[in-house]
Amino acid sequence: AGSVPRADRAVRSPGARCHETASELGLDTDELPELATLDTGRWRGRTLEEVGTEEPEVLMRWLADPESAPHGGESVRALCERVGAWLESTPKDARTLAVVEPEVIRAAVVHALRLPPETFWRLDVLPLTVTELGGRSGRWNLRLGRPLAGESTPPPESGRPRADQ
Template sequence: MTSRVFFISPAMSASLRQTRFDDGGSIDDGGAVRARAAAGSLPPAIRVLTSPGVRCRETAAALGLDGTATPELAGLDVGRWRGRTLEEVGATEPEAVGRWLTDPGSAPHGGESVQDLCGRIARWLVTAPETDGRTLAVVEPEVVRAAVVHALDIPAAAFWRLDVPPLTATELSGRAGRWNLRLGRPLAARDAG
Protein backbone atom coordinates (compact mmCIF):
# COMPACT_ATOMS: atom_id res chain seq x y z
CA MET A 1 0.00 0.00 0.00
CA THR A 2 1.38 3.40 -0.98
CA SER A 3 0.77 6.45 1.16
CA ARG A 4 0.79 10.00 -0.11
CA VAL A 5 1.29 12.91 2.24
CA PHE A 6 0.77 16.33 0.74
CA PHE A 7 2.35 18.94 3.05
CA ILE A 8 1.03 22.47 2.49
CA SER A 9 2.83 25.47 3.99
CA PRO A 10 0.70 28.23 5.53
CA ALA A 11 -0.27 31.47 3.83
CA MET A 12 1.76 34.61 4.46
CA SER A 13 1.53 36.19 7.90
CA ALA A 14 3.13 39.16 9.65
CA SER A 15 5.37 36.72 11.56
CA LEU A 16 6.71 35.17 8.36
CA ARG A 17 7.18 38.60 6.77
CA GLN A 18 9.13 39.88 9.79
CA THR A 19 11.18 36.69 10.35
CA ARG A 20 9.49 36.44 13.72
CA PHE A 21 9.43 33.20 15.69
CA ASP A 22 5.81 32.05 15.62
CA ASP A 23 3.78 34.29 17.87
CA GLY A 24 0.41 32.64 17.35
CA GLY A 25 -0.64 35.36 14.92
CA SER A 26 -3.07 35.08 12.05
CA ILE A 27 -2.39 34.94 8.34
CA ASP A 28 -2.52 38.38 6.75
CA ASP A 29 -5.25 39.61 4.40
CA GLY A 30 -3.18 38.99 1.27
CA GLY A 31 -2.36 35.46 2.40
CA ALA A 32 -6.04 34.75 3.09
CA VAL A 33 -7.01 36.04 -0.37
CA ARG A 34 -4.39 33.84 -2.06
CA ALA A 35 -5.42 30.79 -0.03
CA ARG A 36 -9.11 31.30 -0.87
CA ALA A 37 -8.14 31.68 -4.55
CA ALA A 38 -6.34 28.30 -4.37
CA ALA A 39 -9.29 26.55 -2.68
CA GLY A 40 -10.39 23.63 -4.80
CA SER A 41 -7.01 23.29 -6.53
CA LEU A 42 -5.83 20.57 -4.15
CA PRO A 43 -6.27 16.90 -4.97
CA PRO A 44 -8.89 14.94 -3.05
CA ALA A 45 -7.76 13.47 0.27
CA ILE A 46 -9.01 10.81 2.65
CA ARG A 47 -7.86 12.86 5.64
CA VAL A 48 -6.88 16.45 6.34
CA LEU A 49 -4.57 17.40 9.22
CA THR A 50 -3.10 20.68 10.43
CA SER A 51 -0.40 21.87 12.74
CA PRO A 52 -2.20 23.22 15.82
CA GLY A 53 -0.94 26.78 15.16
CA VAL A 54 -3.35 29.56 14.23
CA ARG A 55 -1.86 30.32 10.81
CA CYS A 56 -2.06 26.67 9.72
CA ARG A 57 -5.66 26.28 10.88
CA GLU A 58 -6.62 29.57 9.19
CA THR A 59 -4.87 28.56 5.97
CA ALA A 60 -6.70 25.23 5.95
CA ALA A 61 -10.04 27.01 6.47
CA ALA A 62 -9.26 29.52 3.69
CA LEU A 63 -8.42 26.59 1.40
CA GLY A 64 -11.83 25.12 2.21
CA LEU A 65 -10.35 22.25 4.21
CA ASP A 66 -11.78 20.93 7.46
CA GLY A 67 -8.60 19.69 9.13
CA THR A 68 -7.88 17.99 12.43
CA ALA A 69 -5.27 19.80 14.54
CA THR A 70 -2.53 17.23 15.19
CA PRO A 71 -0.08 17.96 18.05
CA GLU A 72 2.64 15.73 16.51
CA LEU A 73 2.70 18.09 13.52
CA ALA A 74 3.27 21.24 15.61
CA GLY A 75 5.96 23.67 14.55
CA LEU A 76 9.34 23.94 16.24
CA ASP A 77 9.07 24.90 19.92
CA VAL A 78 11.43 27.88 20.21
CA GLY A 79 10.92 28.35 23.94
CA ARG A 80 11.65 31.84 25.20
CA TRP A 81 12.32 33.16 21.68
CA ARG A 82 8.65 32.79 20.73
CA GLY A 83 7.25 36.05 19.34
CA ARG A 84 10.65 37.72 18.94
CA THR A 85 12.30 38.45 15.60
CA LEU A 86 15.50 36.72 14.59
CA GLU A 87 17.13 40.16 14.46
CA GLU A 88 16.12 40.90 18.08
CA VAL A 89 17.42 37.58 19.35
CA GLY A 90 20.59 37.91 17.27
CA ALA A 91 21.29 41.32 18.81
CA THR A 92 20.94 40.07 22.40
CA GLU A 93 22.17 36.47 22.04
CA PRO A 94 24.44 36.29 18.98
CA GLU A 95 26.40 33.24 20.16
CA ALA A 96 23.21 31.35 20.98
CA VAL A 97 21.70 32.09 17.55
CA GLY A 98 24.93 31.09 15.83
CA ARG A 99 25.03 27.82 17.74
CA TRP A 100 21.34 27.15 17.02
CA LEU A 101 21.80 27.73 13.27
CA THR A 102 24.87 25.48 12.99
CA ASP A 103 24.26 22.71 15.53
CA PRO A 104 21.00 20.79 14.95
CA GLY A 105 21.19 19.39 18.52
CA SER A 106 21.33 22.84 20.11
CA ALA A 107 18.31 24.42 21.84
CA PRO A 108 19.62 27.58 23.54
CA HIS A 109 16.07 28.99 23.65
CA GLY A 110 15.00 26.25 26.07
CA GLY A 111 12.60 24.69 23.59
CA GLU A 112 13.09 21.96 21.03
CA SER A 113 16.21 21.42 18.92
CA VAL A 114 16.04 21.03 15.14
CA GLN A 115 17.26 17.46 15.66
CA ASP A 116 14.38 16.80 18.08
CA LEU A 117 11.87 18.26 15.60
CA CYS A 118 13.28 16.11 12.79
CA GLY A 119 13.00 13.05 15.02
CA ARG A 120 9.40 13.87 15.98
CA ILE A 121 8.32 14.28 12.35
CA ALA A 122 10.22 11.13 11.32
CA ARG A 123 8.36 9.17 14.04
CA TRP A 124 5.07 10.58 12.78
CA LEU A 125 5.88 9.51 9.21
CA VAL A 126 6.87 6.03 10.40
CA THR A 127 3.82 5.55 12.62
CA ALA A 128 1.21 7.38 10.50
CA PRO A 129 -1.21 4.77 9.25
CA GLU A 130 -0.61 3.73 5.68
CA THR A 131 -3.61 4.66 3.65
CA ASP A 132 -4.68 3.93 0.14
CA GLY A 133 -5.10 7.60 -0.61
CA ARG A 134 -3.78 11.05 0.10
CA THR A 135 -3.34 12.91 3.36
CA LEU A 136 -3.31 16.70 3.16
CA ALA A 137 -1.43 18.34 6.04
CA VAL A 138 -1.27 22.13 6.43
CA VAL A 139 1.88 22.53 8.51
CA GLU A 140 4.52 25.04 9.49
CA PRO A 141 7.50 25.41 7.10
CA GLU A 142 9.86 23.78 9.60
CA VAL A 143 7.66 20.64 9.65
CA VAL A 144 8.01 20.44 5.86
CA ARG A 145 11.79 20.79 6.22
CA ALA A 146 11.90 18.03 8.84
CA ALA A 147 9.81 15.72 6.63
CA VAL A 148 12.19 16.31 3.71
CA VAL A 149 15.22 15.63 5.93
CA HIS A 150 13.66 12.29 6.90
CA ALA A 151 12.41 11.35 3.43
CA LEU A 152 15.81 11.90 1.83
CA ASP A 153 17.72 10.54 4.81
CA ILE A 154 19.94 13.62 4.84
CA PRO A 155 21.70 15.08 7.89
CA ALA A 156 19.66 17.42 10.07
CA ALA A 157 22.36 20.05 9.36
CA ALA A 158 20.71 20.46 5.92
CA PHE A 159 17.48 21.65 7.59
CA TRP A 160 18.28 25.37 7.22
CA ARG A 161 19.21 24.90 3.56
CA LEU A 162 15.62 24.02 2.62
CA ASP A 163 13.38 26.97 1.71
CA VAL A 164 9.62 26.50 2.04
CA PRO A 165 7.68 29.42 0.54
CA PRO A 166 4.14 30.20 1.71
CA LEU A 167 1.28 28.26 0.10
CA THR A 168 3.39 25.60 -1.55
CA ALA A 169 2.89 21.86 -1.57
CA THR A 170 5.54 19.23 -0.90
CA GLU A 171 4.47 15.66 -1.61
CA LEU A 172 5.87 12.46 -0.14
CA SER A 173 4.74 9.19 -1.63
CA GLY A 174 5.72 5.70 -0.63
CA ARG A 175 5.83 4.12 2.79
CA ALA A 176 7.66 4.44 6.08
CA GLY A 177 10.83 2.77 4.82
CA ARG A 178 11.12 4.56 1.48
CA TRP A 179 9.72 7.90 0.38
CA ASN A 180 9.79 9.73 -2.93
CA LEU A 181 9.70 13.51 -2.88
CA ARG A 182 8.01 16.14 -5.02
CA LEU A 183 8.57 19.59 -3.57
CA GLY A 184 7.66 23.22 -3.75
CA ARG A 185 4.65 23.20 -6.06
CA PRO A 186 2.83 26.54 -5.68
CA LEU A 187 -0.89 26.22 -5.08
CA ALA A 188 -2.62 27.54 -8.17
CA ALA A 189 -5.59 29.84 -8.08
CA ARG A 190 -8.76 28.25 -9.34
CA ASP A 191 -9.83 29.11 -12.83
CA ALA A 192 -12.58 31.71 -12.40
CA GLY A 193 -14.15 30.80 -15.76
Template sequence: MTSRVILISPAISAALREARFDDGCPLDAAGLRGAEAAAGTLPTAHRLCCSPTVRCRETAGALGLDALDAPELAALDTGRWRGSTLAEVGAAEPEALTRWLSDPEVAPHGGESVAALCERVGAWLDRLAEPASETARTIAVAEPEVVRAALVHALGTPLPSFWRTDVPPLTAVELSGRAGRWNVRMGRPL
Protein backbone atom coordinates in the same frame (compact mmCIF):
# COMPACT_ATOMS: atom_id res chain seq x y z
CA MET B 1 -0.21 0.32 -0.41
CA THR B 2 1.54 3.57 -1.22
CA SER B 3 0.96 6.40 1.22
CA ARG B 4 0.69 9.89 -0.22
CA VAL B 5 1.22 12.97 1.90
CA ILE B 6 0.75 16.52 0.68
CA LEU B 7 2.31 19.07 3.02
CA ILE B 8 1.06 22.60 2.47
CA SER B 9 2.86 25.55 4.00
CA PRO B 10 0.64 28.24 5.52
CA ALA B 11 -0.22 31.50 3.81
CA ILE B 12 1.71 34.64 4.66
CA SER B 13 1.34 36.32 8.03
CA ALA B 14 3.03 39.24 9.76
CA ALA B 15 5.37 36.83 11.57
CA LEU B 16 6.56 35.34 8.29
CA ARG B 17 7.00 38.78 6.69
CA GLU B 18 9.02 40.01 9.67
CA ALA B 19 11.17 36.86 10.08
CA ARG B 20 9.69 36.55 13.56
CA PHE B 21 9.43 33.37 15.60
CA ASP B 22 5.73 32.53 15.52
CA ASP B 23 3.74 34.12 18.30
CA GLY B 24 0.27 33.00 17.28
CA CYS B 25 -0.49 35.84 14.89
CA PRO B 26 -3.21 35.31 12.28
CA LEU B 27 -2.86 35.44 8.51
CA ASP B 28 -2.70 38.91 7.06
CA ALA B 29 -5.21 40.06 4.42
CA ALA B 30 -2.95 39.08 1.50
CA GLY B 31 -2.35 35.65 2.99
CA LEU B 32 -6.04 35.04 3.51
CA ARG B 33 -6.84 36.12 -0.06
CA GLY B 34 -4.12 33.83 -1.43
CA ALA B 35 -5.38 30.82 0.50
CA GLU B 36 -8.99 31.50 -0.50
CA ALA B 37 -7.92 31.77 -4.16
CA ALA B 38 -6.31 28.32 -3.91
CA ALA B 39 -9.43 26.69 -2.45
CA GLY B 40 -10.63 23.79 -4.55
CA THR B 41 -7.25 23.09 -6.15
CA LEU B 42 -6.32 20.14 -3.93
CA PRO B 43 -7.17 16.50 -4.54
CA THR B 44 -9.45 14.62 -2.17
CA ALA B 45 -7.80 13.09 0.85
CA HIS B 46 -8.68 10.47 3.42
CA ARG B 47 -7.05 12.42 6.25
CA LEU B 48 -6.92 16.20 6.72
CA CYS B 49 -4.74 17.62 9.46
CA CYS B 50 -2.79 20.72 10.36
CA SER B 51 -0.20 22.10 12.70
CA PRO B 52 -2.04 23.44 15.76
CA THR B 53 -1.08 27.06 15.04
CA VAL B 54 -3.34 29.97 14.20
CA ARG B 55 -1.93 30.52 10.72
CA CYS B 56 -2.14 26.82 9.79
CA ARG B 57 -5.72 26.52 11.05
CA GLU B 58 -6.70 29.70 9.17
CA THR B 59 -4.95 28.52 6.00
CA ALA B 60 -6.71 25.15 6.17
CA GLY B 61 -10.07 26.89 6.68
CA ALA B 62 -9.49 29.29 3.78
CA LEU B 63 -8.56 26.32 1.57
CA GLY B 64 -11.88 24.70 2.51
CA LEU B 65 -10.24 21.89 4.48
CA ASP B 66 -11.91 20.63 7.63
CA ALA B 67 -8.53 19.70 9.11
CA LEU B 68 -7.93 18.35 12.60
CA ASP B 69 -5.03 19.54 14.73
CA ALA B 70 -2.17 17.05 14.72
CA PRO B 71 0.07 17.49 17.78
CA GLU B 72 2.88 15.66 15.95
CA LEU B 73 2.92 18.55 13.48
CA ALA B 74 3.24 21.28 16.11
CA ALA B 75 5.60 24.11 15.27
CA LEU B 76 9.12 24.06 16.65
CA ASP B 77 8.97 25.28 20.26
CA THR B 78 11.37 28.23 20.28
CA GLY B 79 10.98 28.87 24.00
CA ARG B 80 11.84 32.38 25.11
CA TRP B 81 12.52 33.48 21.49
CA ARG B 82 8.84 33.18 20.62
CA GLY B 83 7.59 36.48 19.18
CA SER B 84 11.09 37.89 18.62
CA THR B 85 12.57 38.58 15.20
CA LEU B 86 15.68 36.78 14.09
CA ALA B 87 17.50 40.14 14.15
CA GLU B 88 16.42 40.78 17.75
CA VAL B 89 17.64 37.38 18.89
CA GLY B 90 20.89 37.87 16.97
CA ALA B 91 21.49 41.20 18.72
CA ALA B 92 20.58 39.94 22.21
CA GLU B 93 22.05 36.41 22.06
CA PRO B 94 24.47 36.17 19.12
CA GLU B 95 26.38 33.15 20.44
CA ALA B 96 23.20 31.25 21.27
CA LEU B 97 21.73 31.96 17.84
CA THR B 98 24.94 30.83 16.14
CA ARG B 99 24.94 27.59 18.14
CA TRP B 100 21.27 26.98 17.31
CA LEU B 101 21.82 27.57 13.59
CA SER B 102 24.86 25.30 13.47
CA ASP B 103 24.01 22.43 15.83
CA PRO B 104 20.61 20.73 15.40
CA GLU B 105 20.95 19.07 18.81
CA VAL B 106 20.92 22.29 20.87
CA ALA B 107 18.03 24.44 22.07
CA PRO B 108 19.52 27.52 23.72
CA HIS B 109 16.09 29.16 23.73
CA GLY B 110 14.81 26.60 26.22
CA GLY B 111 12.41 24.99 23.77
CA GLU B 112 12.80 22.11 21.34
CA SER B 113 15.87 21.27 19.28
CA VAL B 114 15.74 20.87 15.51
CA ALA B 115 16.80 17.24 16.01
CA ALA B 116 13.81 16.60 18.28
CA LEU B 117 11.47 18.23 15.75
CA CYS B 118 12.88 16.07 12.93
CA GLU B 119 12.48 12.94 15.06
CA ARG B 120 8.86 13.81 15.94
CA VAL B 121 7.85 14.57 12.35
CA GLY B 122 9.76 11.54 11.03
CA ALA B 123 7.88 9.24 13.40
CA TRP B 124 4.59 10.70 12.14
CA LEU B 125 5.60 10.04 8.53
CA ASP B 126 6.71 6.50 9.34
CA ARG B 127 3.31 5.74 10.85
CA LEU B 128 1.64 6.91 7.64
CA ALA B 129 3.83 4.60 5.58
CA GLU B 130 3.08 1.48 7.63
CA PRO B 131 1.36 -1.27 5.64
CA ALA B 132 -1.57 -1.29 8.10
CA SER B 133 -2.19 2.43 7.54
CA GLU B 134 -5.80 2.97 6.53
CA THR B 135 -5.20 6.24 4.75
CA ALA B 136 -3.98 6.41 1.18
CA ARG B 137 -3.70 10.23 1.01
CA THR B 138 -3.12 12.76 3.76
CA ILE B 139 -3.19 16.52 3.33
CA ALA B 140 -1.53 18.48 6.12
CA VAL B 141 -1.19 22.23 6.44
CA ALA B 142 2.08 22.50 8.34
CA GLU B 143 4.49 25.15 9.51
CA PRO B 144 7.55 25.60 7.25
CA GLU B 145 9.88 24.02 9.81
CA VAL B 146 7.63 20.95 9.96
CA VAL B 147 7.83 20.64 6.17
CA ARG B 148 11.63 20.97 6.38
CA ALA B 149 11.78 18.26 9.03
CA ALA B 150 9.64 15.99 6.83
CA LEU B 151 12.03 16.53 3.93
CA VAL B 152 15.08 15.76 6.07
CA HIS B 153 13.43 12.49 7.10
CA ALA B 154 12.06 11.53 3.68
CA LEU B 155 15.36 12.13 1.90
CA GLY B 156 17.52 10.75 4.71
CA THR B 157 19.71 13.84 4.67
CA PRO B 158 21.93 14.93 7.56
CA LEU B 159 20.20 17.12 10.15
CA PRO B 160 22.10 20.31 9.19
CA SER B 161 20.36 20.19 5.79
CA PHE B 162 17.25 21.38 7.67
CA TRP B 163 18.65 24.92 7.36
CA ARG B 164 19.27 24.54 3.61
CA THR B 165 15.62 24.19 2.58
CA ASP B 166 13.32 27.11 1.88
CA VAL B 167 9.56 26.56 2.14
CA PRO B 168 7.63 29.44 0.56
CA PRO B 169 4.08 30.24 1.70
CA LEU B 170 1.22 28.34 0.08
CA THR B 171 3.32 25.70 -1.63
CA ALA B 172 2.88 21.95 -1.59
CA VAL B 173 5.47 19.26 -1.04
CA GLU B 174 4.22 15.84 -2.05
CA LEU B 175 5.60 12.66 -0.54
CA SER B 176 4.79 9.15 -1.63
CA GLY B 177 6.14 6.18 0.22
CA ARG B 178 5.97 2.61 1.31
CA ALA B 179 8.26 0.13 2.99
CA GLY B 180 10.30 2.88 4.66
CA ARG B 181 11.14 4.69 1.43
CA TRP B 182 9.83 8.10 0.39
CA ASN B 183 9.87 9.97 -2.92
CA VAL B 184 9.55 13.74 -2.95
CA ARG B 185 7.93 16.19 -5.33
CA MET B 186 8.70 19.72 -4.19
CA GLY B 187 7.48 23.27 -4.37
CA ARG B 188 4.23 23.16 -6.30
CA PRO B 189 2.48 26.51 -5.80
CA LEU B 190 -1.21 26.26 -4.94
Protein backbone atom coordinates in the same frame (compact mmCIF):
# COMPACT_ATOMS: atom_id res chain seq x y z
CA ALA C 1 -1.94 24.57 -11.90
CA GLY C 2 -3.36 25.18 -8.54
CA SER C 3 -5.78 23.19 -6.56
CA VAL C 4 -5.72 21.47 -3.22
CA PRO C 5 -4.53 17.88 -3.67
CA ARG C 6 -7.06 15.10 -3.18
CA ALA C 7 -6.75 13.38 0.20
CA ASP C 8 -8.47 10.75 2.29
CA ARG C 9 -7.63 12.63 5.47
CA ALA C 10 -6.65 16.24 6.21
CA VAL C 11 -4.62 17.20 9.28
CA ARG C 12 -2.95 20.38 10.47
CA SER C 13 -0.53 21.90 12.92
CA PRO C 14 -2.11 23.38 16.06
CA GLY C 15 -1.05 26.95 15.19
CA ALA C 16 -3.46 29.73 14.26
CA ARG C 17 -1.93 30.23 10.78
CA CYS C 18 -2.48 26.59 9.86
CA HIS C 19 -6.04 26.68 11.20
CA GLU C 20 -6.75 29.82 9.11
CA THR C 21 -5.13 28.36 5.99
CA ALA C 22 -7.08 25.11 6.29
CA SER C 23 -10.32 27.06 6.76
CA GLU C 24 -9.61 29.29 3.75
CA LEU C 25 -8.96 26.17 1.66
CA GLY C 26 -12.28 24.72 2.80
CA LEU C 27 -10.64 21.78 4.55
CA ASP C 28 -12.09 19.94 7.52
CA THR C 29 -8.90 19.06 9.40
CA ASP C 30 -7.88 17.22 12.53
CA GLU C 31 -5.41 19.14 14.72
CA LEU C 32 -2.36 17.02 15.56
CA PRO C 33 0.05 18.09 18.32
CA GLU C 34 2.83 16.03 16.72
CA LEU C 35 2.70 18.43 13.76
CA ALA C 36 3.31 21.51 15.92
CA THR C 37 5.98 23.91 14.74
CA LEU C 38 9.44 24.06 16.28
CA ASP C 39 9.20 25.16 19.92
CA THR C 40 11.61 28.10 20.21
CA GLY C 41 11.04 28.58 23.93
CA ARG C 42 11.86 32.05 25.21
CA TRP C 43 12.59 33.25 21.64
CA ARG C 44 8.98 32.69 20.54
CA GLY C 45 7.56 35.72 18.74
CA ARG C 46 10.93 37.41 18.24
CA THR C 47 12.62 37.87 14.86
CA LEU C 48 15.93 36.17 14.17
CA GLU C 49 17.37 39.67 13.78
CA GLU C 50 16.29 40.56 17.33
CA VAL C 51 17.71 37.36 18.79
CA GLY C 52 20.92 37.79 16.77
CA THR C 53 21.41 41.32 18.09
CA GLU C 54 21.02 40.25 21.72
CA GLU C 55 22.55 36.75 21.58
CA PRO C 56 24.64 36.44 18.41
CA GLU C 57 26.86 33.54 19.53
CA VAL C 58 23.95 31.59 20.95
CA LEU C 59 21.91 32.07 17.77
CA MET C 60 24.81 30.97 15.55
CA ARG C 61 25.31 27.83 17.66
CA TRP C 62 21.59 27.03 17.43
CA LEU C 63 21.56 27.45 13.64
CA ALA C 64 24.68 25.29 13.24
CA ASP C 65 23.99 22.51 15.77
CA PRO C 66 20.76 20.51 15.40
CA GLU C 67 21.16 19.23 18.99
CA SER C 68 21.17 22.75 20.43
CA ALA C 69 18.14 24.27 22.17
CA PRO C 70 19.52 27.28 24.07
CA HIS C 71 16.10 28.96 24.07
CA GLY C 72 14.71 26.26 26.36
CA GLY C 73 12.48 24.82 23.66
CA GLU C 74 13.00 22.00 21.19
CA SER C 75 16.11 21.12 19.18
CA VAL C 76 15.94 20.74 15.41
CA ARG C 77 16.88 17.07 15.80
CA ALA C 78 13.97 16.52 18.23
CA LEU C 79 11.58 18.20 15.75
CA CYS C 80 12.84 15.98 12.91
CA GLU C 81 12.38 12.87 15.06
CA ARG C 82 8.87 13.90 16.16
CA VAL C 83 7.71 14.70 12.62
CA GLY C 84 9.47 11.61 11.25
CA ALA C 85 7.61 9.39 13.72
CA TRP C 86 4.32 10.90 12.57
CA LEU C 87 5.25 10.45 8.91
CA GLU C 88 6.05 6.78 9.44
CA SER C 89 2.70 6.29 11.20
CA THR C 90 0.57 7.58 8.32
CA PRO C 91 -1.71 4.93 6.79
CA LYS C 92 -0.11 3.09 3.89
CA ASP C 93 -3.26 2.92 1.81
CA ALA C 94 -4.51 6.50 2.24
CA ARG C 95 -3.47 9.96 1.08
CA THR C 96 -2.97 12.42 3.92
CA LEU C 97 -2.93 16.17 3.36
CA ALA C 98 -1.17 18.16 6.10
CA VAL C 99 -1.42 21.93 6.51
CA VAL C 100 1.73 22.73 8.47
CA GLU C 101 4.39 25.34 9.17
CA PRO C 102 7.58 25.46 7.05
CA GLU C 103 9.65 23.89 9.86
CA VAL C 104 7.43 20.82 9.86
CA ILE C 105 7.86 20.43 6.10
CA ARG C 106 11.64 20.78 6.47
CA ALA C 107 11.64 18.14 9.22
CA ALA C 108 9.54 15.75 7.09
CA VAL C 109 11.89 16.18 4.11
CA VAL C 110 14.99 15.69 6.28
CA HIS C 111 13.49 12.47 7.66
CA ALA C 112 12.08 11.12 4.39
CA LEU C 113 15.28 11.65 2.41
CA ARG C 114 17.51 10.61 5.32
CA LEU C 115 19.33 13.92 5.19
CA PRO C 116 21.58 14.97 8.05
CA PRO C 117 19.68 17.31 10.42
CA GLU C 118 22.34 19.94 9.69
CA THR C 119 20.62 20.49 6.32
CA PHE C 120 17.35 21.58 7.99
CA TRP C 121 17.97 25.34 7.65
CA ARG C 122 19.10 24.97 4.02
CA LEU C 123 15.63 23.91 2.86
CA ASP C 124 13.55 26.89 1.78
CA VAL C 125 9.81 26.29 1.96
CA LEU C 126 7.70 28.93 0.23
CA PRO C 127 4.28 29.77 1.67
CA LEU C 128 1.17 28.28 0.10
CA THR C 129 3.01 25.66 -1.92
CA VAL C 130 2.57 21.91 -2.03
CA THR C 131 5.31 19.50 -0.96
CA GLU C 132 4.42 15.91 -1.80
CA LEU C 133 6.01 12.87 -0.18
CA GLY C 134 5.01 9.64 -1.84
CA GLY C 135 5.96 6.06 -1.21
CA ARG C 136 6.53 4.45 2.18
CA SER C 137 9.02 4.37 4.99
CA GLY C 138 12.53 3.78 3.80
CA ARG C 139 11.67 4.74 0.20
CA TRP C 140 10.11 8.18 -0.01
CA ASN C 141 9.92 10.28 -3.18
CA LEU C 142 9.78 14.06 -3.03
CA ARG C 143 7.96 16.56 -5.22
CA LEU C 144 7.93 20.14 -4.03
CA GLY C 145 7.14 23.72 -4.79
CA ARG C 146 3.85 23.58 -6.71
CA PRO C 147 1.83 26.71 -5.90
CA LEU C 148 -1.61 26.08 -4.42
CA ALA C 149 -3.32 28.58 -6.70
CA GLY C 150 -2.52 30.63 -9.76
CA GLU C 151 0.31 30.45 -12.21
CA SER C 152 3.00 32.42 -10.43
CA THR C 153 5.30 31.27 -7.67
CA PRO C 154 4.94 33.13 -4.36
CA PRO C 155 7.67 35.67 -3.56
CA PRO C 156 10.71 34.25 -1.74
CA GLU C 157 10.15 36.47 1.28
CA SER C 158 6.88 36.88 3.11
CA GLY C 159 7.98 39.25 5.82
CA ARG C 160 10.62 39.01 8.46
CA PRO C 161 11.36 35.51 9.69
CA ARG C 162 10.71 34.87 13.35
CA ALA C 163 12.45 32.41 15.61
CA ASP C 164 9.21 30.40 15.63
CA GLN C 165 8.57 30.41 11.86
